[in-house]
Amino acid sequence: xxxxxxxxxxxxxxxxxxxxxxxxxxxxxxxxxxxxxxxxxxxxxxxxxxxxxxxxxxxxxxxxxxxxxxxxxxxxxxxxxxxxxxxxxxxxxxxxxxxxxxxxxxxxxxxxxxxxxxxxxxxxxxxxxxxxxxxxxxxxxxxxxxxxxxxxxxxxxxxxxxxxxxxxxxxxxxxxxxxxxxxxxxxxxxxxxxxxxxxxxxxxxxxxxxxxxxxxxxxxxxxxxxxxxxxxxxxxxxxxxxxxxxxxxxxxxxxxxxxxxxxxxxxxxxxxxxxxxxxxxxxxxxxxxxxxxxxxxxxxxxxxxxxxxxxxxxxxxxxxxxxxxxxxxxxxxxxxxxxxxxxxxxxxxxxxxxxxxxxxxxxxxxxxxxxxxxxxxxxxxxxxxxxxxxxxxxx
Numbered sequence: 001x002x003x004x005x006x007x008x009x010x011x012x013x014x015x016x017x018x019x020x021x022x023x024x025x026x027x028x029x030x031x032x033x034x035x036x037x038x039x040x041x042x043x044x045x046x047x048x049x050x051x052x053x054x055x056x057x058x059x060x061x062x063x064x065x066x067x068x069x070x071x072x073x074x075x076x077x078x079x080x081x082x083x084x085x086x087x088x089x090x091x092x093x094x095x096x097x098x099x100x101x102x103x104x105x106x107x108x109x110x111x112x113x114x115x116x117x118x119x120x121x122x123x124x125x126x127x128x129x130x131x132x133x134x135x136x137x138x139x140x141x142x143x144x145x146x147x148x149x150x151x152x153x154x155x156x157x158x159x160x161x162x163x164x165x166x167x168x169x170x171x172x173x174x175x176x177x178x179x180x181x182x183x184x185x186x187x188x189x190x191x192x193x194x195x196x197x198x199x200x201x202x203x204x205x206x207x208x209x210x211x212x213x214x215x216x217x218x219x220x221x222x223x224x225x226x227x228x229x230x231x232x233x234x235x236x237x238x239x240x241x242x243x244x245x246x247x248x249x250x251x252x253x254x255x256x257x258x259x260x261x262x263x264x265x266x267x268x269x270x271x272x273x274x275x276x277x278x279x280x281x282x283x284x285x286x287x288x289x290x291x292x293x294x295x296x297x298x299x300x301x302x303x304x305x306x307x308x309x310x311x312x313x314x315x316x317x318x319x320x321x322x323x324x325x326x327x328x329x330x331x332x333x334x335x336x337x338x339x340x341x342x343x344x345x346x347x348x349x350x351x352x353x354x355x356x357x358x359x360x361x362x363x364x365x366x367x368x369x370x371x372x373x374x375x376x377x378x379x380x381x382x383x384x385x386x387x388x389x390x391x392x393x394x395x
Contacts, residue, residue, distance in 0.1 A: 002045050002074065002075055003075040004042075004043045004044050004045045004056060004074070004075055005034075005035075005038060005042065005044050005045070005059075006044065006045050006046075006047055007024075007029055007035060007044045007045065007046045007047070007059060007066075007067060008029070008030045008047050008048070008049055008051075009024065009028050009029055009030065009046070009047065009048050009049055009054075010028060010029065010030050010049060011049045012049075013028040013029075013048070013049070014028065014048040014049075014052075014054060016380065017046065017054045017055075017069065018048070018052070018054065019380065020379075020380050021380040021381065022057075022068055022069045022109055022114060022378065022380065022381065023065050023067070023068060023069075023381070024046055024054070024057070024065070024066055024067035024068075024069070025064060025065060025066060026061070026063070026064055026065075026066040028066075029066055029067070030049070031061070035059075035061065036061050038059055038061060040059075040060040040061065040062055040063075040132035040133075040166065040167055041058055041059075041060060041131075041132035041133040041134075041135060041136035041137075042058065042059050042133075042136075043056060043057070043058055043059075043078055043133075044056070044057060044058065044059040044067065045074040045075060046067050046069065047074075053073070053074045054069065054072075055069045055070070055071050055072040055073060055074065055076070056069070056070055056071045056073065056074055056075060056076035056078065057069035057070050057071075057133075058070065058078075058131070058132070058133025058134070058136070058137075059133070060131065060132045060133060060166055060167070062132075062165075062166065062167045063131070063132070063165060063166055064165075068109075068114040068115060068131065068133060069114075070082070070112070070113075070114070078137060078140070079140045080140050080143045080144050080147070081144075082140075082144075083113075083137075083140055083141045083143075083144030083145075084144040084147050084148055086106075086111060086112050086113055087105070087106070087144055087145060087148040087149070088148050089111075090105055090106050090111045091105065091148060091149065093373075093374075093376075094120075094374055097373055097374065098374070100122075100186045101120055101121075101122050101123075102120065102121055102122060102185055102186045102187060102206075103119075103120055103206055103374040104117070104118070104119050104120070104206045104207070104374040104375055105118040105119065105120040105125065105149075105374075106118040107374065107375045107376055107384075108130075108384070109378040109381055109384055110375065110376035110377055110378050110384050111376060113134075113141075114131065114133075114134070115129060115130050115131030115133060115134035115135075116128070116129060116130075116134050116141065117130070117202070118145070119201075119202040119203075119204065119206060120149075120151075121183045121184070121185055121194070121196070121204070122184070122186075123151050123152040123153065124151060124152065124153040124154070124155070124177075124180060124183055124196065125145065125149065125151045125153070125154050125155070126154075126155045126157055126196045126202035126203060127141075127142075127145075127154060127155065127156050127157065127158075127175070128156075128157050128158060128160060128201070128202060129156070129158050129163075130158075130160055130162050130163055130166070131166050131168075132166045132167060132168060135158075135166075135168055138156075142154065142175055142176070146176070151176065151177070152176070152177045153174065153176055153177030153178060153180060154174070154175040154176035154177065155172070155173075155174055155175070155179075155180070155196045155197060156171070156172065156173050156174075156175050157172055157196065157197070157201070157202055157203075158170060158171050158172065158173075159171065159172050172197055172198075179197065180196055180197070181195055181196075181197060181198075182194075182195060182258075183195070183196050183203065183204075185204050187206070187209055187212075187233075187237075188209065188212060188213050188216070188237055189240075190236055190237050190240055190262075190266055191262065191265055191266065192204070192231055192232065192233065192236065192258075192262045193231060193258040193259075193261045193262045193265070194231060194258065195254065195258060198254060199230075199231075199252065199254055199255055199258075200230065200252075200255075200301070203231075204231070204233075205230065205233060206372065206374060206375070207339070207370075207371035207372060207375050207387050208233055208234070208299065208337070208371075208372075208387075208389065209372045209374075210369065210372045211234075211335070211337075211367075211369055211389045211391075212233055212234050212237050212238075213237070214367060214369075214391065215234055215237075215238055215295060215297065215333075215335060215391070216237045216238050216240070216241035217241070218295060218333055219237075219238035219239075219241045219242060219243040219295060220241055220242035220243065221242060221243070221244055222243055222244060222294035222295055222332075223243065223244055223245045223246075223247075223293045223294045223295070223329075224238045224239075224243050224245070224246045224247070224293055224294065224295040224296075224297065225247050225248075225249070225286075225293040225295070225296045225297065225327065226238075226246065226247065226248040226249070226297045227249055227279040227282075227283065227296070227297060227298045227299070227300070227324065228249075228250060228279055228298065228299050228300045228301065229248030229249060229250045229255075229256075229259060229274065229297075230250060230252070230255045230259070231255050231258040231259045231262065232248055232258070232259030232260075232262050232263065232272075232274070234297045234299070234335075235247075235248040235259065235272060235274075235297075236259065236262050236263055236266060236268065236272065238295070239263065239266075239268040239271055239272050240266055240268055243271065243295075244271065245271050245273070246271060246272045246273070247272075247273045247274075247275065247293070248272070248273070248274045248275070249274075249275045249276075249277045249279060249282050250274070250276065250277075250279075251276065251277065251278055251279075252276075253276060256274045256275075256276055259272075259274050260272075260274055279298070279300065279320070280319070280320070280323065283320075283323035283324060283326070283327060284323060286327045287323060287326045287327055291327060292327050292328060292329040292330075292332070293327060293328065293329060293332065294328075294329050294332045294333070295328075295332060295333045295334075295335075296324045296325075296327060296328045296332070296333075296334050296335070297335045298320050298321075298324040298334075298335065298336050298337070299335070299336075299337040299339075299389075300320065300337070300338075301339070302338070302339050302340040302342075302343075303316040303317060303338070303340055303343070304338075304340035304342040304343040305340070305342070306342060307342050309342070310342060310343065310347075313340060313342075313343060314343070314347060314351050315351075317336075317338060317343070317348060317351045317352065317355070318351040318352075318354050318355040318358075319355065320336070320355065321334075321336055321351065321352040321353075321354070321355025321356050321359075322355040322356070322358045322359045323355075323359075324336065324355075325355065325356045325359035325361045325363075325394060326359045326361075328361070328394050330394075330395065331393075331394070331395070332393075332394050333366075333391060333392065333393055333394070334356070334363070334391070334392045334394055335389065335390070335391045335392075336352045336389075336390050336392070337387065337388065337389040337390070338387070338388045339386055339387050340386070341383045341384075341385075341386035343388070345385075345388050348388050348390075349365075349368075349388075349390065352390055352392075356392065356394070361394045361395060362394070362395040363392040363393065363394050363395070364392065364393045365390060365391070365392055366391050366392065366393050367389070367390065367391035368388075368389075368390055369389045369390075369391075370385055370386075370387045370388065370389065371385075371386070371387040375387070
């Protein structure tokens with residue numbers, strides 16, 4: 001008798017899962033009354049229609065991605081030992097890459113833990129759970145985190161809008177230790193500031209680490225405009241690397257205050273300026289005023305949150321590229337990024353190229369990059385290669 005309920009796929013379905021893909025969609029499953037009655041987050045054994053095992057996963061009848069596989073064997077025990085094994089493996093990989101304990105520790109499917117993201121800031125971990133299955137397993141995961149890392153503080157940032165798609169409420173709470181409104185983030189030799197309980201995501205974006213370092217190499221003696229600067233990731237590192245003047249713009253007062261604090265902490269406040277503004281409006285104003293910058297960064301929040309948003313989002317990326325290119329100085333550099341996993345890389349590159357051309361500029365693409373190695377990509381899920389960062393040298 002199987003330990004977990006059995007989920008069977010429809011005939012001729014399951015090719016992706018048999019090939020190693022971790023997702024099974026609701027339209028691939030034979031949804032009888034017993035299956036529909038399973039509680040969201042239930043552990044299940046997945047099988048093809050002819051009873052070939054696909055493994056153990058968790059199931060949510062309310063979700064488009066109905067099964068997310070956790071193990072390739074049926075009836076796998078998903079508890080403390082399972083999480084401890086995965087966390088230890090993830091920790092070993094990060095420890096080999098980074099000298100300081102500031103990185104993304106768990107990147108969902110890329111680390112074999114779908115629905116779970118953990119960002120580590122020294123002795124504090126900020127955790128995001130986005131699926132019903134991982135919500136059910138949260139306590140086992142936290143016990144394993146205590147065993148493997150023993151962080152002093154753990155914050156659950158379970159306030160992402162995507163939780164609604166899984167039928168989950170949104171909340172933020174401190175699961176271990178003391179609540180913190182301020183964290184120090186060590187990256188590329190700089191100490192930044194982040195708020196783990198408010199603002200965007202976990203309070204910081206480790207994914208642009210390598211791209212920030214690349215821009216810093218170009219920054220000495222140059223002026224830089226950082227659009228959607230958040231807490232100053234690109235701007236402050238560039239200023240520390242010798243940029244003549246750095247301007248960061250963002251619509252969040254909270255994020256800008258953290259950027260200013262980091263500039264002061266790193267002794268570069270004198271050549272940093274942070275402005276509250278909407279990026280499109282400010283870029284248009286700067287263009288009308290004839291202002292330009294040697295380096296322009298445009299790393300916006302996702303414009304394509306769902307597939308239905310693709311065309312509108314593509315137009316927004318094209319417009320952003322045009323406006324940003326218009327304020328990039330002659331022989332300057334332009335970084336354009338998209339964190340929308342629903343925006344295909346080739347389409348993003350095309351929209352950026354069109355936008356730059358419509359600004360009357362010629363460009364050479366000198367860097368085409370994604371997230372850093374602490375954001376591993378599942379080889380069967382191109383969606384996990386969500387970040388696209390392009391750097392152009394303009395005429």
